[in-house]
Amino acid sequence: MNAKSIWNIREIGILIATIVLGAFFTALNPLFFSLANIFTLLRMTAMLGLVAIPMALLLISGEFDLSVGSIYALAPSVVCVLVNGFGINIWLATVIALVVAAACGLINAFLVTKLHIVSFIATLGTMYIFRSVVLQMTNGMPQAITSDPIYYLLGGDVQNFSTTVVWLALFTTVFWIILENTKHGNWSMAAGSNVQAATIMGINVNRVKAINFILSAVFAGFTGILGLSWMSSVSPSQGGGLEFSSIAAAVIGGVSLKGGTGSIVGTLIGSLLLSMIQNGLILIGAGFYVYQGFVGAIVIIATILNLRIIRGRAYA
Amino acid sequence: MPDNPIIQMIGISKSFGPVRALENVNFTLGRGEIAGLVGDNGAGKSTLLKILSGVLQPDKGEILYNGKKVVFKSPQDARKLGIEAIYQDLALCDDLNVYRNIFLSREIGGRIFIDKSAMRNETLKILRSININIPSIEQQVKYLSGGQRQSVAIARAMYFNAQIILMDEPTAALGVTESKEVFNLMLELKKKGRSIVFVTHNLRHIFSVVDRITVLYKGRSVAESLPKEKTSIEDIENLIAKGTLT
Numbered sequence: 073m074n075a076k077s078i079w080n081i082r083e084i085g086i087l088i089a090t091i092v093l094g095a096f097f098t099a100l101n102p103l104f105f106s107l108a109n110i111f112t113l114l115r116m117t118a119m120l121g122l123v124a125i126p127m128a129l130l131l132i133s134g135e136f137d138l139s140v141g142s143i144y145a146l147a148p149s150v151v152c153v154l155v156n157g158f159g160i161n162i163w164l165a166t167v168i169a170l171v172v173a174a175a176c177g178l179i180n181a182f183l184v185t186k187l188h189i190v191s192f193i194a195t196l197g198t199m200y201i202f203r204s205v206v207l208q209m210t211n212g213m214p215q216a217i218t219s220d221p222i223y224y225l226l227g228g229d230v231q232n233f234s235t236t237v238v239w240l241a242l243f244t245t246v247f248w249i250i251l252e253n254t255k256h257g258n259w260s261m262a263a264g265s266n267v268q269a270a271t272i273m274g275i276n277v278n279r280v281k282a283i284n285f286i287l288s289a290v291f292a293g294f295t296g297i298l299g300l301s302w303m304s305s306v307s308p309s310q311g312g313g314l315e316f317s318s319i320a321a322a323v324i325g326g327v328s329l330k331g332g333t334g335s336i337v338g339t340l341i342g343s344l345l346l347s348m349i350q351n352g353l354i355l356i357g358a359g360f361y362v363y364q365g366f367v368g369a370i371v372i373i374a375t376i377l378n379l380r381i382i383r384g385r386a387y388a
Numbered sequence: 389m390p391d392n393p394i395i396q397m398i399g400i401s402k403s404f405g406p407v408r409a410l411e412n413v414n415f416t417l418g419r420g421e422i423a424g425l426v427g428d429n430g431a432g433k434s435t436l437l438k439i440l441s442g443v444l445q446p447d448k449g450e451i452l453y454n455g456k457k458v459v460f461k462s463p464q465d466a467r468k469l470g471i472e473a474i475y476q477d478l479a480l481c482d483d484l485n486v487y488r489n490i491f492l493s494r495e496i497g498g499r500i501f502i503d504k505s506a507m508r509n510e511t512l513k514i515l516r517s518i519n520i521n522i523p524s525i526e527q528q529v530k531y532l533s534g535g536q537r538q539s540v541a542i543a544r545a546m547y548f549n550a551q552i553i554l555m556d557e558p559t560a561a562l563g564v565t566e567s568k569e570v571f572n573l574m575l576e577l578k579k580k581g582r583s584i585v586f587v588t589h590n591l592r593h594i595f596s597v598v599d600r601i602t603v604l605y606k607g608r609s610v611a612e613s614l615p616k617e618k619t620s621i622e623d624i625e626n627l628i629a630k631g632t633l634t
Contacts, residue, residue: 269481
């Protein structure tokens with residue numbers, strides 16, 4: 073691979089930034105690059121990436137989903153309530169919870185594609201509604217399930233290695249294939265790029281967006297359930313802010329908020345970068361409170377760099 | 389009237405709420421001809437084109453294709469008969485690359501997957517066959533020049549074997565050289581037996597390529613299929629501005 077072909081890799085900017093940041097944190101605290109911390113980082117990346125990657129596909133098709141954080145709390149809460157309150161088998165409860173998450177996505181899709189409410193507003197509304205359902209269902213109290221060794225494998229650790237990383241690898245590949253090599257991926261890009269043109273060419277834009285809303289919601293719910301499997305408990309307030317960190321991971325990874333363009337691998341690296349910042353700042357003693365400021369700065373810098381790289385490449 | 393019409397639109401009317409966009413309009417396109425459709429802003433040119441391409445449905449009137457009545461409920465219906473439209477806004481997706489745009493909604497591949505390598509090869513073939521030169525088919529179309537973008541839209545129509553190509557202001561955003569490229573392409577298509585409807589504001593452009601001219605004035609057709617040789621720019625200007633020759 074020569075220098076020019078490396079430059080042509082779409083995610084090169086964010087990849088370099090991640091490596092530099094990793095080196096920076098390791099220089100300040102060598103523990104950052106220890107095996108134990110790498111495992112921690114991978115889990116953090118997986119929990120963010122599994123929400124951010126479907127979000128990236130939705131953003132590429134031109135829509136937002138601000139309700140993912142609430143669905144991330146709703147699905148595991150549904151599992152707990154069904155298991156503890158109704159004595160339902162945990163696996164069946166998990167399937168039902170995923171159906172509930174899919175229904176949340178369908179509601180978002182209905183509001184946006186049928187009632188023509190801007191997705192930012194529609195999902196801002198459902199973000200509060202779904203969170204309220206969680207709080208009512210749990211009386212605002214954390215819920216727990218009895219630990220089950222097989223259920224634990226869904227999102228727990230094996231020899232300190234989180235199984236969530238396997239899910240992340242699997243679904244990064246699946247979503248990469250969807251975006252790059254399927255009609256749905258092509259239509260998602262077209263829908264986000266020029267709705268009118270996509271419609272005139274005969275693409276059912278509403279259907280494409282609805283599928284992406286449902287995927288976004290199901291994966292938010294699924295990731296919440298992975299957390300439940302690991303911790304055996306769920307907090308009704310968990311996932312607050314996840315909507316913004318998942319959007320930030322996608323944007324840092326090169327997804328355009330205007331839709332039409334973006335990268336699944338970039339979003340994966342964006343998730344890793346955000347997790348590294350969160351983890352690294354604590355390890356170097358900067359504290360968690362500077363994290364949000366750091367993320368804000370990175371989002372802005374990454375967007376500027378991405379634009380410059382893309383333009384530079386286009387006019388080269 | 390052309391001797392061998394491929395399309396006849398007869399008595400077409402269309403309203404949008406209280407606004408009458410078209411009233412009893414007739415339009416004919418001959419086989420292997422370039423028909424110019426002119427008129428002032430709001431004269432109804434784009435509406436007529438959208439009806440012919442299936443984007444809009446007429447309130448009244450009928451469309452004959454090779455003498456047989458047809459009804460277009462969607463752009464797909466029109467496309468099945470080989471009618472492809474190239475709209476003013478190009479109907480290209482800026483963020484998609486050249487080959488993804490050419491095959492948009494008709495991707496090569498199975499029910500789910502697309503065959504990118506076949507799409508690339510076919511794109512190169514079609515661009516070559518109509519002498520279109522684009523630096524890279526991997527390029528997002530937003531980074532192409534106006535003429536190149538227009539060529540991509542035309543190549544798309546050509547690839548899907550369009551017999552009738554509807555072009556809405558294809559030179560509106562182009563410079564002199566780029567416009568000439570598009571005219572050459574239109575003449576090339578005509579040579580290959582394709583029929584073209586060319587909508588434009590620019591009368592010099594019309595006279596350089598078309599065979600016949602139809603003029604719309606406030607939603608009515610005030611001149612139908614005038615042979616280019618039997619009219620002049622001044623006559624057409626009068627028809628556009630006043631709806632009459634004087």
